Amino acid sequence: MAVYLARNCPKCGNYWGVTIATSNGSGYQPVHGRCATCGYKIAWALFTS
Numbered sequence: 001m002a003v004y005l006a007r008n009c010p011k012c013g014n015y016w017g018v019t020i021a022t023s024n025g026s027g028y029q030p031v032h033g034r035c036a037t038c039g040y041k042i043a044w045a046l047f048t049s
Contacts, residue, residue, distance in 0.1 A: 009035040016040070023048065 002021050009016035014037040023029045031044040 007033075009038060009040055011035065011040040012038040014038070020046075 002019055005018040005020070007016045007018055008014070012035060014035060016033055016035045018031065018033040021030045027048045029046040029048065031046060032042065034041040
């Protein structure tokens, strides 16, 4: 199950939603974030062992 977080946008300071997907056993977890106001977004990946 994915984890949803609410943070302050690093660009404008408003609402910034972050989604961390669960790992499927391969150690790869995508992380996506997007600001509702200014549109700032990220696309990261976590690699765990």
